[in-house]
Amino acid sequence: MTDPDFVQAFDGVMKGRYANRFFIDRPVPHETVRAILEAARYAPSGANTQPWRVHALAGAAKARICADILAAHDREAAQHASEYTYYAPDLPDRYQGRKQEFGRVFYGALGIAQDDAAGRASQTAKNYAFFGASVGLIVTIDRRLETGSWLDLGMFLQNVMLAAKVRGLDTCPQETLAKYHRVLRRHLPIAPQDIVVCGMALGFCDTAAASRRGVMERAPVEAFASFHGFEAPPARDTGE
Template sequence: MSGPERAATGTGEGDVVAQTPINQILAGRFACREFCNAPVPRRTIEQILRIARFAPSGANIQPWHVYVLAGAAKDRVSTALLDAHENSRDEHVSEYKYYASDLPDPYLKRRQEFGRLFYGSLGIAQIDLEARSRQTAKNYTFFGAPVGLIVTIDRRLEVGSWLDLGMFVQNVMLAAAGRGLQSCPQETFAKYHRILRPLLSIPAEQMVVCGISVGKAKVERPVRLMPRADIDEFATFVGFET
């Protein structure tokens, strides 16, 4: 879900398209894993959520809920999750599966490539489990971001509502990017739902889906590490003239 990437503005013919404001926001968003300590006012987060709520949803049911954390409240969550990650991580599991147990190609190859590129960029050998664990732990400090979001969905809803939720989460990240901020969507928070539930008074019918770190990136334009498949790999055009 998260990756140390930055979209390029395009190559060839795409360069012309990428100059529009919305395309620049889309291309400029990246999963930030290193934030500076510049504060983000509550008013800014309210503005982000106020525009993100216009994400489409089937029958307008709007199946999302967001817990917005800052200051001491965020620190309490981080402390509890870091302790669990260090001392009892095997006792915790998410309430949903993010990846298929047996990933077919090309998805398996892409996931393997991600591991090579990501940990390679950090100088961490893939077999170095201790170093990888330390890197994972940074998730629970929200990568130093001043604001953390915990996103939930009503567990009584069906898979279609998860599609709606994904569009809402994307809206949050794009709205943040449009205000000069960056973000990182983090599925790993779902693993510790039993810890988050009492800390944030999350009702039983809500399932923890992910977290999102929000703040000002330390590096404004990091080098893109993660390649994106070209459109001929995922798009089928029917009915167009050659």
């Protein structure tokens, strides 16, 4: 029998998770990171292929990599690019509108004007220190795999984020770290056939700083789902 309290708590974890960009300098124990990955590995994948690989960074190893990426970003950002395209070059209006709204809410909450290129660049650079989180994850996938395996990888990443959230930790997935795959390869045993998909900040939230973040509204169910073959839902009582 379904436990309503458990359902409510589980739904609350999913609804309460967001891409946090504000962390405190508090170490996350190795055993906690391992437990998160232990839970996340049960994500579904086609024919149980499990097409993910994770490099977990902390301490001096993370500091060296962050310093190297930041130096590359400062000196030669234009020379670095991801090995895959994240956004379509011509986003349909629906998605372009949501993307623009994200920028307005996110940068507006930080007091960064739309035309403040320097302010936006400074905020972007914080990605390369994992926003101060004590753990950084680098996630790769074999380039010989097809789109279906990327779907599997997405479910694994969601598992990582939810497993972190129930342990009192926050996360932020970061595609922009994929741009510096050549720098990452200098430090990590990334196979030539692997593509760097993203990074992920993992750590303890700076709640005071995070309180400034804008709220990103999500589309209602009616905006993306249609129902077929169900009984009509009961009419809502309007109180009239």
